[in-house]
Structure formats: C-alpha cells, structure tokens
Amino acid sequence: MPRLLHRSPAARSWRTTPAPTEVLAFHQGLSDYAPTPLHAVPALAGELGVGRVLVKDESHRLGLPAFKALGAWWAIHRALQDHPGTEELVTATDGNHGRAVARRARMLGLRSHVFVPDVVSSTAIDAIRSEGAKVTVLPTSYDAAVVAAASAVTGRQLLIQDSAWPGYEVIPQYIVDGYSTLFREIDVRPDLVVVPMGVGSVAQATVTHYRSTDSAPAVLGVEPARAACITSSLLAGQPVTVETSTTVMAGLNCGTPSSLAWPVLRDGMDVSVTVEEDEAIRAVEDLAAASISSGPSGAATLAGLRAARDALELTCDSTVVLLSTEAN
Structure with missing residues (x-):
C-alpha cells in the first residue's frame, strides 16, 4: 500500500x-x-x-x-487517590499496558481484569495471566476491546485505559504524564x-x-x-x-x-x-x-x-x- x-x-x-x-x-x-x-x-x-x-x-x-509501567503505575497511584475503595482494575490491551496494570494490581493487593483482542499473541496473553489477572479474549479489534472493558466497569471497579475519549480523559492524562x-x-x-x-x-x-x-x-x-x-x-x-x-x-x-x-x-x-x-x-x-x-x-x-x-x-x-x- x-x-x-x-x-x-x-x-x-x-x-x-x-x-x-x-x-x-x-x-x-x-x-x-x-x-x-x-x-x-x-x-x-x-x-x-x-x-x-x-x-x-x-x-x-x-x-x-x-515502558508501559511508567504511565500505568503513576495513573493507578493518582486514580486510587481519586477513587478510594477500588477493588479491581479493568483495562483493555494489545499487550504491554495490560500486563503493567495487572502487575501493579497484584502488588497493591487488588484484582485485575484485562480485555484482549484475539490478534494478540498467546505469549502476551499468558504473560498477563501470569500476573494474576482475569483475561477475557474477544474475537474483535483493540478498539472494540476498549469499548468492552469500559462497558464492564461497575461498582468498585476502575478503568485504567491508555486511550481517551470525550468523558474519559482524566486517567489517560495521568498515563501520559507518567x-x-x-x-x-x-x-x-x-x-x-x-x-x-x-x-x-x-x-x-x-x-x-x-x-x-x-x-x-x-x-x-x-x-x-x-x-x-x-x-x-x-x-x-x-x-x-x-x-x-x-x-x-x-x-x-x-x-x-x-x-x-x-x-x-x-x-x-x-x-x-x-x-x-x-x-x-x-x-x-x-x-x-x-x-x-x-x-x-x-x-x-x-x-x-x-x-x-x-x-x-x-x-x-x-x-x-x-x-x-x-x-x-
């Protein structure tokens, strides 16, 4: 092309x-x-x-x-200050961001749920699971996985996503700052x-x-x-x-x-x-x-x-x- x-x-x-x-x-x-x-x-x-x-x-x-932990870990640090009582971190990923979120969740004693499009390699998916995350693999694109992750968040769950859209920009800005x-x-x-x-x-x-x-x-x-x-x-x-x-x-x-x-x-x-x-x-x-x-x-x-x-x-x-x- x-x-x-x-x-x-x-x-x-x-x-x-x-x-x-x-x-x-x-x-x-x-x-x-x-x-x-x-x-x-x-x-x-x-x-x-x-x-x-x-x-x-x-x-x-x-x-x-x-490098993804730089953004994810700073964002989690700031977001937990904004949202005390969070019990589970949720994200979508095509690999490294999801693993970074899952690693930090485990370090902090929190659960994590990571949505992954099925084009991501089995090696990358296994690496995310190795951090203790629940992983949902979807037969769809990364963009659709982001929508699924955002839609799944309820109660004491918190979305830690490295992409922003109108109405969801505070945590992505923390990631960029990181x-x-x-x-x-x-x-x-x-x-x-x-x-x-x-x-x-x-x-x-x-x-x-x-x-x-x-x-x-x-x-x-x-x-x-x-x-x-x-x-x-x-x-x-x-x-x-x-x-x-x-x-x-x-x-x-x-x-x-x-x-x-x-x-x-x-x-x-x-x-x-x-x-x-x-x-x-x-x-x-x-x-x-x-x-x-x-x-x-x-x-x-x-x-x-x-x-x-x-x-x-x-x-x-x-x-x-x-x-x-x-x-x-």
Missing part, C-alpha cells in the same frame, strides 16, 4: 506546559526504578548520514519488558526524537515534553501502515477511525486516536509516517545486531526514520533519539 506521510512546518513553534514534576519523584521512589540506557549506534548514524543515533532502550523497565519520566532521563539535546504511535499517547508525551522546554527538537511519529489512525487523521485534518488488521507491530495496532493526543499531535508533531511489516522486521534485526532487544513496535522508530529520512532536516552533525518501547 502507498506510504502515508504528513508534515507540519509550524510544529516546532508550538508550546505547551510540562507534566507535573512529582511524576519523576514517584518513579524514583519505586524499589525497581532505574533510568533506562541510551545506546549509541554508530553504524546507524553512518547509514543515515547523521552525527549520532541514540536508542532509548525500554526493554527492562520496573521489572517488565516495556511517560514524562522517560524523557526527563534523556540527558542530551536531540535534533530529532522518533516515537512509535498506537492511539498516540506516548507521542503526546513526547511532544508535551519537548514543546515545554527550551530545547525544541523535531518529533517524528511512526505507525504501521495496517493501523495508521494518526497519520490518516492528520492528512484528513480531523480524527478518523481506520480499519485495522493483524500486524507484527502488535502494540501499535489501534484504529482510533486518543482524544487527548489528537490536538497535541496535530499542533506539535513535525512529521508522521507509516511503515510496512518487512521494514519493522528489518529494524528488529538491525537493532539486535547492535545488541539492543527491540520488538517490532519499538523498532518501528528505526523503520520510520529510514522511511522519512528525505523529509527530515538532518545534517551530519544531528543527534537523533529513537524510542524503543519494548523488548523482543
């Missing part, structure tokens, strides 16, 4: 307010907290004609193989930050962080061609829902943008691009050759950088940060 690409020339001048500073303090107070590494990959810098390619490696974060720790750990001034996109929440966190500081790098968002809800929305000039199918980038297999992410990405993200399955798989292999474990959803950022290279204003002195969100 044709590659989709959207550019917003005014994005770097857009500004917003940062996430609360207490988010980082919360994470630093967790027993398993440690900043994740930023790996230099000279071979990729040479290939792409830039000064440095640095990979933010989220393959080990708070005892889990992905991701800010990842960017506060990055101690370089990049010229470009590349981030994967599902519903757009971590991309929202990226734009929020870098559009609320003196440093204003370009931001490139990357999503699967088979689930291109953000890029399609940007090209349409309004949020749209797209039909999704199976993709190796399972964590990005989302058909509808988050209502919170949409205005931030519309106004503050420089470039958005889609990538194909084989491009993501090649990126996984190339990062593995650099001793970085990255699944297709995380390695999509390298695939997207390659795909959008000619549309980006980069030089031989530029520093590029790729966000690799998960282990392989």
Whole structure:
C-alpha cells in the first residue's frame, strides 16, 4: 500500500506546559526504578548520514519488558487517590499496558481484569495471566476491546485505559504524564526524537515534553501502515477511525486516536509516517545486531526514520533519539 506521510512546518513553534514534576519523584521512589540506557549506534548514524543515533532502550523497565509501567503505575497511584475503595482494575490491551496494570494490581493487593483482542499473541496473553489477572479474549479489534472493558466497569471497579475519549480523559492524562519520566532521563539535546504511535499517547508525551522546554527538537511519529489512525487523521485534518488488521507491530495496532493526543499531535508533531511489516522486521534485526532487544513496535522508530529520512532536516552533525518501547 502507498506510504502515508504528513508534515507540519509550524510544529516546532508550538508550546505547551510540562507534566507535573512529582511524576519523576514517584518513579524514583519505586524499589525497581532505574533510568533506562541510551545506546549509541554508530553504524546507524553512518547509514543515515547523521552525527549520532541514540536508542532509548525500554526493554527492562520496573521489572517488565516495556515502558508501559511508567504511565500505568503513576495513573493507578493518582486514580486510587481519586477513587478510594477500588477493588479491581479493568483495562483493555494489545499487550504491554495490560500486563503493567495487572502487575501493579497484584502488588497493591487488588484484582485485575484485562480485555484482549484475539490478534494478540498467546505469549502476551499468558504473560498477563501470569500476573494474576482475569483475561477475557474477544474475537474483535483493540478498539472494540476498549469499548468492552469500559462497558464492564461497575461498582468498585476502575478503568485504567491508555486511550481517551470525550468523558474519559482524566486517567489517560495521568498515563501520559507518567511517560514524562522517560524523557526527563534523556540527558542530551536531540535534533530529532522518533516515537512509535498506537492511539498516540506516548507521542503526546513526547511532544508535551519537548514543546515545554527550551530545547525544541523535531518529533517524528511512526505507525504501521495496517493501523495508521494518526497519520490518516492528520492528512484528513480531523480524527478518523481506520480499519485495522493483524500486524507484527502488535502494540501499535489501534484504529482510533486518543482524544487527548489528537490536538497535541496535530499542533506539535513535525512529521508522521507509516511503515510496512518487512521494514519493522528489518529494524528488529538491525537493532539486535547492535545488541539492543527491540520488538517490532519499538523498532518501528528505526523503520520510520529510514522511511522519512528525505523529509527530515538532518545534517551530519544531528543527534537523533529513537524510542524503543519494548523488548523482543
């Protein structure tokens, strides 16, 4: 299928307010907290004609193989303050978010119920169950699983969802705020930050962080061609829902943008691009050759950088940060 690409020339001048500073303090107070590494990959810098390619490696974060606990655990912390007496956490997931919610529920002595579309791998489903969660597998899409999870919440249950819609935006904003720790750990001034996109929440966190500081790098968002809800929305000039199918980038297999992410990405993200399955798989292999474990959803950022290279204003002195969100 044709590659989709959207550019917003005014994005770097857009500004917003940062996430609360207490988010980082919360994470630093967790027993398993440690900043994740930023790996230099000279071979990729040479290939792409830039000064440095640095990979933010989220393959080990708070005892889990992905970055999602940063958002989920902060959101749970804040949401339980707002909703005392909660007994069960409910969510929908295409993998890592659901496991992070289930892990934190178990740590806090709460029950968890996770709704999963049947395109999610049995390995990922077993990992969620291993955290003590009740798992409901549905023969449907991620978007429909979110609807099912939201509809199931009653009484002392609480929905912890990483996508927002009108009427449900407080907890998703907590999740986005939680991701800010990842960017506060990055101690370089990049010229470009590349981030994967599902519903757009971590991309929202990226734009929020870098559009609320003196440093204003370009931001490139990357999503699967088979689930291109953000890029399609940007090209349409309004949020749209797209039909999704199976993709190796399972964590990005989302058909509808988050209502919170949409205005931030519309106004503050420089470039958005889609990538194909084989491009993501090649990126996984190339990062593995650099001793970085990255699944297709995380390695999509390298695939997207390659795909959008000619549309980006980069030089031989530029520093590029790729966000690799998960282990392989």
